[in-house]
Amino acid sequence: xxxxxxxxxxxxxxxxxxxxxxxxxxxxxxxxxxxxxxxxxxxxxxxxxxxxxxxxxxxxxxxxxxxxxxxxxxxxxxxxxxxxxxxxxxxxxxxxxxxxxxxxxxxxxxxxxxxxxxxxxxxxxxxxxxxxxxxxxxxxxxxxxxxxxxxxxxxxxxxxxxxxxxxxxxxxxxxxxxxxxxxxxxxxxxxxxxxxxxxxxxxxxxxxxxxxxxxxxxxxxxxxxxxxxxxxxxxxxxxxxxxxxxxxxxxxxxxxxxxx
Amino acid sequence: xxxxxxxxxxxxxxxxxxxxxxxxxxxxxxxxxxxxxxxxxxxxxxxxxxxxxxxxxxxxxxxxxxxxxxxxxxxxxxxxxxxxxxxxxxxxxxxxxxxxxxxxxxxxxxxxxxxxxxxxxxxxxxxxxxxxxxxxxxxxxxxxxxxxxxxxxxxxxxxxxxxxxxxxxxxxxxxxxxxxxxxxxxxxxxxxxxxxxxxxxxxxxxxxxxxxxxxxxxxxxxxxxxxxxxxxxxxxxxxxxxxxxxxxxxxxxxxxxxxx
Numbered sequence: 001x002x003x004x005x006x007x008x009x010x011x012x013x014x015x016x017x018x019x020x021x022x023x024x025x026x027x028x029x030x031x032x033x034x035x036x037x038x039x040x041x042x043x044x045x046x047x048x049x050x051x052x053x054x055x056x057x058x059x060x061x062x063x064x065x066x067x068x069x070x071x072x073x074x075x076x077x078x079x080x081x082x083x084x085x086x087x088x089x090x091x092x093x094x095x096x097x098x099x100x101x102x103x104x105x106x107x108x109x110x111x112x113x114x115x116x117x118x119x120x121x122x123x124x125x126x127x128x129x130x131x132x133x134x135x136x137x138x139x140x141x142x143x144x145x146x147x148x149x150x151x152x153x154x155x156x157x158x159x160x161x162x163x164x165x166x167x168x169x170x171x172x173x174x175x176x177x178x179x180x181x182x183x184x185x186x187x188x189x190x191x192x193x194x195x196x197x198x199x200x201x202x203x204x205x206x207x208x209x210x211x212x213x214x215x216x217x218x219x220x221x222x223x224x225x226x227x228x229x230x231x232x233x234x235x236x237x238x239x240x241x242x243x244x245x246x247x248x249x250x251x252x253x254x255x256x257x258x259x260x
Numbered sequence: 261x262x263x264x265x266x267x268x269x270x271x272x273x274x275x276x277x278x279x280x281x282x283x284x285x286x287x288x289x290x291x292x293x294x295x296x297x298x299x300x301x302x303x304x305x306x307x308x309x310x311x312x313x314x315x316x317x318x319x320x321x322x323x324x325x326x327x328x329x330x331x332x333x334x335x336x337x338x339x340x341x342x343x344x345x346x347x348x349x350x351x352x353x354x355x356x357x358x359x360x361x362x363x364x365x366x367x368x369x370x371x372x373x374x375x376x377x378x379x380x381x382x383x384x385x386x387x388x389x390x391x392x393x394x395x396x397x398x399x400x401x402x403x404x405x406x407x408x409x410x411x412x413x414x415x416x417x418x419x420x421x422x423x424x425x426x427x428x429x430x431x432x433x434x435x436x437x438x439x440x441x442x443x444x445x446x447x448x449x450x451x452x453x454x455x456x457x458x459x460x461x462x463x464x465x466x467x468x469x470x471x472x473x474x475x476x477x478x479x480x481x482x483x484x485x486x487x488x489x490x491x492x493x494x495x496x497x498x499x500x501x502x503x504x505x506x507x508x509x510x511x512x513x514x515x516x517x518x519x520x
Contacts, residue, residue, distance in 0.1 A: 120370075129367035132327050133431075134353040134384035 024216045028146055031139050038144050045148035053109045053156055060105050061160035064097060065089070065167025073175060082176065086186035089168045095195050098161035100247055103206035106153060107239040111214035114145055115235030118218025119228035127219070142219060146211035153207030154200055198254040205246050213239040277304040279338075280439050280471045281326065286335035287495075288321050295321045296332070297495035303439070303473050308465060310474045310482045312517065313492030319475040320364070322492070323441050326473075327359055328352050340438065357385040360432030360440040360470070364447055366424040368416040368431070375399050375412045378431050385435050402430040405467070406460060422453035429460060433468070440464070442474040446481045458484050479518060491517060 068089055076082045118141060121127050130137040165187060172178040217235040221227045281303040288296040295318040303309050313319050324330040326337055328344055337344040342355050368377050378399045403409045406426040416424060425445065432440055445461065446454035458481055465472055476482060482489060483503050491499040491506065491514060499506060499514050507518050 124365050124370075125363045125367040126369055128324070128329050129361070129363055129369075130380075131329060132356055132359070132361045133381040134356050135380070136349075 020220075021212070021216050024219075025212055027138065028143060028212070031136070032143050032147065034139075036139075038140050041140060041144045042147055045144045046152055049106075049110055049145075049148045049152045050155065052113065053106050053152075054159070056105050056109055057102050057156045057160045058163050060101060061098065061163040062167040064101055065093065065164030065169075066171055068092070068097070068164075069168040069171040073171070085172060085176075086168075086178075086183050087190035090165060090187035090190050091195060093161055093164045093168075094191055095199050096247075096251075098164060099157050099199050099203045099206060100243065102157045102160040103153065103203070103210065103243050104240060106149070106156065106207075107210050107243060108236055110149060111210045111217075111235040111239040112232040114149075114211065114214030115218040115221070116228055116232035118142075118215060119221030119231035120225075122219065122221045123224055123228055138219075142215045145215050146208060149211030149214075150204055150207040153210065154203040157199070157203040157206075194254075194258065198250060198257075202247065202250040205250065206243055209242045209246055210239050213242060277307070279303070280305050280307075280340055281473065282336070282338040283322070283326070284336040284338075286322065286325060286337065287333045288318070288325060288330065289333060295495055296325075296335075298335070299492070299495060300497055301490060303471055305471055306465075306469055308472045308474065308485050308487045310476060310486035310489045311492055312477060312479075312482055312489060314477065314517075317492045318495045319477075319492055320443055323361075323443055323473070323475050326441065327356060327361055353384065357381075357435050358438045360435070360437035362425070362428055362432050362440065362442045362445055364444040366416075366421075366428040368419075368424055368428055370416055372416075373412070374403070374408075374414050374416070374419075374427050377416070377427065378402055378434050381431065381435050398434060402434045403427070405433060405464065406430045420453075422449055422456065425449065425453075425457055426460065429457075429464070433464065436468065437470060439471045439473065442472060442476070444476055444478075445474065446476065446478045451480075454478070454481065455484075461485060 069085065072085065072088065073082065076085055076088075118127070121141070127137045127141070130140065165184070169178075169180050169183040172183055173180060214235045217231040217238070221231040279302050281301065283299060283301040286296050286299040287294075299318070299322055301309075301311070301322075311319055311322070321330060325332045326339070326344065328347070332345065339355060340358065342351070344352070344355075347355065368374075369380065372380065375396075379395050382395055382398070399412065400409055403412060406429050408423060408426050408430065411419060411423065411427065416427070419427060442461065445457055449457065461472065461474075462485060464470065472485075474481070474485060486503050489501060489503055489506055490497045493499075493513055499509065499511065501509075506514055509515060
């Protein structure tokens with residue numbers, strides 16, 4: 001069986017998709033700065049994105065905080081380092097786990113939602129109807145959604161981090177009798193700008209990636225109703241992959257700054 | 261009637277009428293699929309022109325080229341003296357305010373109420389109707405003209421297929437267009453609702469004096485509404501004439517179309 005051809009086709013398809021998505025991103029920047037601005041729709045999307053994901057992010061964050069502390073505790077106790085628990089949990093949640101897990105949750109929730117919504121609008125000719133009525137659908141649908149995810153994800157990450165730290169503090173309070181005040185004092189002592197700034201910048205990029213991929217997949221959805229499901233599905237898969245790539249690049253760059 | 265194959269030209273004496281749409285030598289293909297192969301058409305002021313053809317004969321592609329939703333490969337499309345293919349986005353949007361488009365599936369915006377659906381085109385072209393401080397009377401009037409004033413605060417999902425089509429028609433009327441394009445206005449509707457829609461189209465034409473281009477494969481719809489008809493076969497206007505002329509034609513392709 002000759003597998004060389006399908007593999008080469010798949011590779012070609014992948015790079016074509018990357019190219020198309022880059023053009024889509026370039027169009028976003030071009031349209032985002034050009035008036036008229038859709039502020040009302042942007043606010044509506046910010047509310048929807050935040051509202052839609054908030055409960056999920058809070059629950060996930062809380063559980064991550066609990067689990068991380070419960071799992072790490074025996075080992076730290078064994079080495080007599082349990083007093084380092086707030087430092088370890090604080091740094092790992094703020095620098096890595098909080099942004100990545102919040103972004104992955106939002107990829108599943110928001111990117112698939114955007115993909116399905118725009119996909120069904122494409123299939124039912126609502127995007128064409130918008131175009132014919134004189135409204136630029138790219139500006140109205142795509143620019144507002146990408147901006148909304150870019151702005152909302154850092155906020156969700158901050159909330160997710162806070163709840164995760166509370167989860168961790170709760171375990172320490174029950175198991176080690178550490179007060180909440182002492183726990184959070186230790187966490188804030190351990191954290192520096194070098195932890196907060198890269199994590200926040202990374203969150204903006206995560207939000208941008210979620211909005212970009214969701215909109216790209218939905219806006220160019222094809223093949224009728226089956227295409228809508230495909231758009232939603234591929235939006236999640238592609239976003240998740242992209243999040244890890246962005247994370248790797250962000251860690252790589254911040255590591256260079258640490259060494260300096 | 262005249263056919264491209266038999267060259268049976270029937271010259272009808274007519275007053276010189278203003279040409280609203282003039283299509284000349286329109287070509288459009290998707291890969292190896294040549295959909296339009298030199299289509300020609302003229303729509304006169306106040307006229308109801310029906311373009312008929314089998315599914316996949318290029319009717320919808322033609323109408324989408326007409327409003328700039330698709331770019332033709334070759335040919336000229338002039339709408340009220342403006343060459344569509346040469347207009348920039350701004351000029352095209354302004355021209356579109358004079359063109360109403362009724363989509364095959366109604367294409368109402370799912371996330372908006374009926375009122376918001378009708379107000380949407382006014383966001384961009386409201387100034388065409390003068391200084392509007394309150395859009396309610398305009399929305400009410402448009403909905404009353406289609407007999408659905410009571411649906412103003414309903415969501416599209418709460419409407420039946422026929423009601424959706426009426427609301428979509430009201431949306432096309434809100435900007436007082438000079439031309440209305442109907443893409444399969446009766447498809448997917450039961451015969452009674454289809455008849456109601458056809459009657460509505462006639463009454464709108466009488467009330468507002470619009471020129472109408474109707475794309476359909478519904479022979480009954482064409483019989484009732486057409487002043488002139490074009491039969492689209494293999495991407496060219498194969499036959500042209502009144503309904504009666506086409507029905508009496510002995511051309512096998514024309515006969516096949518009208519045979520019950």
